[in-house]
Amino acid sequence: MVTHPTHIAQDRCHRCGGLMVREEIREVNQVGLRCVMCGEHIDPLILEHRRKMRTPEGVRQLLAKSEKAGMN
Template sequence: MTCERCNGLMVQERICDLEGRSSSLCVDGYRCLLCGDLVDALILEHRKRSTASAESIQFTSPRMPRLVAA
């Protein structure tokens, strides 16, 4: 698996929430060896929802005219 952020190698890791902010204390996920990005199932689900809603938005405003040097 490659990192979406830097294309580095992602390795499987057990991610534990020691401060108890989530419902489960430990989950399986992936960590990038280059940039340290963490990804788990919940993060991937939120990213999928986010990109699906962004693709459905259509822009209706006209394009900005090009500037021409005088």
């Protein structure tokens, strides 16, 4: 079996692989995620953004953007 490194489980931190716990954000009345290991915080808007970026084309755009940002 081959594991796909591009697959990111929602309950694992994308930075350190730590466990993500649900965290209520009262200001927006929504639930985000917080890493218990490094404190990385993911809010519902970011999750929604990631969902959109799941298509191969979306990922390509995202990579192109981050490459440009890295050059500056």
